[in-house]
Amino acid sequence: MTPEIWRALALAVETAFEALGDGVKRVEPNEEESAIVQRRALRYARALPAGHRLAASDLMATRPVPPGALPPYRRGELEGRALRHAVEADAVATSGDVAGG
Numbered sequence: 001m002t003p004e005i006w007r008a009l010a011l012a013v014e015t016a017f018e019a020l021g022d023g024v025k026r027v028e029p030n031e032e033e034s035a036i037v038q039r040r041a042l043r044y045a046r047a048l049p050a051g052h053r054l055a056a057s058d059l060m061a062t063r064p065v066p067p068g069a070l071p072p073y074r075r076g077e078l079e080g081r082a083l084r085h086a087v088e089a090d091a092v093a094t095s096g097d098v099a100g101g
Contacts (some may be wrong), residue, residue, distance in 0.1 A: 041069030042078070042093040050086045054078050059093060068094055 001009075027035045040061040048058060056079055061072040069092045070077070081098035 035065070037064045039063070039065045040072055041065040042072060042075060043069075044087045044089060044091050044093060047089045048083055048087050050083055052083045054081055054083065054098065062090075066092055068092070070094060 040063055042059050043062050045058055045060045048054075052058070056075070059075055059078065061075075065071070074095075077095060078093060078098055081100065083097055084099055085097070087093075087097060
């Protein structure tokens with residue numbers, strides 16, 4: 001191999017390594033607006049009274065995601081906990097809806 005070929009190979013490897021990124025998943029500034037309609041938020045599947053202990057069937061994940069809404073992967077923070085107040089069907093679930101939240 002010639003030095004030129006080695007240089008080209010080294011550059012190709014460096015470019016490929018940089019293309020992998022840092023491995024951290026994040027919303028980039030140019031994606032912020034579209035993330036609202038692409039992601040899902042936890043909502044209540046039906047109207048529920050104050051004091052009701054939440055079960056998996058009480059929650060659903062739908063679009064869009066308004067500010068303060070919980071993402072589906074945080075469902076476990078709500079399940080089994082009692083509602084502080086009554087909620088309407090399709091209302092966005094927040095950590096403040098449950099006792100101790």
